[in-house]
Amino acid sequence: MIGKGHAISSTRASLAYGWNQEKEAEVVLKEYLAGDTPLEITEEFKIIQSQNERCINNTLSFVVSPTIEDGKHLSSEDLGKVAKEFLKEMNLKNHQAIGFVHRDKEHTHIHIYANRISLTGEVYKDSFIGKRSQIAADNVAKQLGFIRVKEVQQEKLQEFQQHRKEVQNIHEKVLQSRPKSLDEYIKRMQEHQVKVIPNFNKSRQLQGFRFEYNGVNLKGSEIHRSMSGNKIILGISQNDSITKLKEAPKSLQLLNSTVQLSTGIINKIAKDLVKQTIKRVLDTGIGMAY
Template sequence: MIGKAITGKGFAGCISYCLEDKKMEMDKNQPLMKNRAEILLFNKCFGNKKELVQQFNEVRRLNPKQSKPVFHFTLSMAPGEHLSRPQLIQVAGDCAKEFGFADNQFLAVEHKDTQHQHIHIVANRIGYSGKTNVSDSNSYKRMAEFCRKMEQKFKLQQVLSPRRFLSKDQQLLPRNDQRRDQIKAQLQQILRSSKTMDSFLQKVKAQGFEVIKGRGISFIDNSGVKIKGSNMGLSLSTIEKLLQKNQTQYLTRDREKGNKIGLETRLANAWRLTVPFSPYKRSPQESAFISAFIQSVKQVAENTADLMADLYKVQYPNPEDYAISEVEREYYRNIRKKKKKRGYRL
């Protein structure tokens, strides 16, 4: 059994929520869910919603200094467990005795709009004497102890209390919280696709979560359940580190992708410029550029050859002086002889 105790300021909203039919959250267009609430017990009050609110407020006015006269309890069974109507009434009566409002106004209601069975109890903390005779001190711890008693009394599934109310040895025991695990899986999936904190928060809110961010971070789901990020291994510092890691990975991936594309482009351009029978169809501009490039290379080669020949002529006036073999020397001598006959020297 899981219990929750909340103090509030107004009876009208709380009683209306417990007694009225409502539209299902999954489909807001469908008609109201009828017979959602079944009243289990009246204690020193009676009537419909309007009459109950009036009666609770009349007693409340006996102590106008008390700003939070409402005590709202929720008791939920584990999935698959079900108590009979007399047993639920007994649970409500035991809760009234445990928290000290058995002599005050209260009503117990069973809701049938969820798969798991649960009841709501609305109690007035102010008694007919005008005093606030119901304390809300340590209400979470007292509720945890009360749930453990009901589990033993009705032989229900044993559930661990919140960690802060357990001994050091019990705090080390593993806990199985399907709702928390489901929320954690959703948040981890959103984290994988987020680069910055702003984008992460926007995607989380788009999934229907409310985010409370301060020194730490907490999440509230559609059912109003608040879970700290640190309790799921997703503290604010952890989320920031994961986002920074994602951003680094995205940048590295983009850089590698850009380098690969740039290399492929350069190789393709080199292939198209150097290979004479390129499989790519060249444009007229590319063909003109290639022709001009080849002509310029030929011109540079010819100029270089002429320059080298001039240098050799300066250093070696007689070509046979730098001939490699005797055949070459003989060849140059014959040329010299012919040119002497014609009247000029080489």
């Protein structure tokens, strides 16, 4: 089961999407609400939201998706229970909320909209809400005996074990030739039929790579930890340096243009540099008292 979540300001439009009959929408959850249309529910939300008018993104939007296999067998009552348990895991029991099931696609999923302002006027903190939604959905799946994302991922990695080993071997062979840029690395991987696909976040910052080989597309970290973005960037950056790097780069050349690195990958590279420094000190004994 997968969970996604974020705070929004377009309450009525989002509720209208959730209630879309073309998507075979069905209401499976109502908490502290009486209305029967998007407009009525929006007005009920506004009454509570008027307690804290400084909060702009005052509605929480979630999508909870059981696996395709689980979704085929879940009744409306079952899906309502999923939505209720999800809200409990997200600590939203004291908030207005409504949940809709969409069955217009093979993948049955639930749209949940919750008032960010509680019945007593507190603003729900939305920091890391996407990650917390994932954890909450996984906990609900575990409680209700559904297939968990971690199990699906593990099965996927087991299935492609030989494939992963082949890509890792090609990666290591290419690194032994000491490519001095990412473009050179990508070109040499392509010569071995491995397509390296840069992965960018919404801010167009580089946060890693995916690798496509024999029709299978996997993240670098799914193949081997040595193929995570920070490891590759650090190794290649050092190939191109006369002296060892002293700090993590903020940007680099990729596909004939300068790209910014994500904060996450910069921090990981910085940690790797610290570990390298400590290892060199221990190996050489420099600065150590006896």
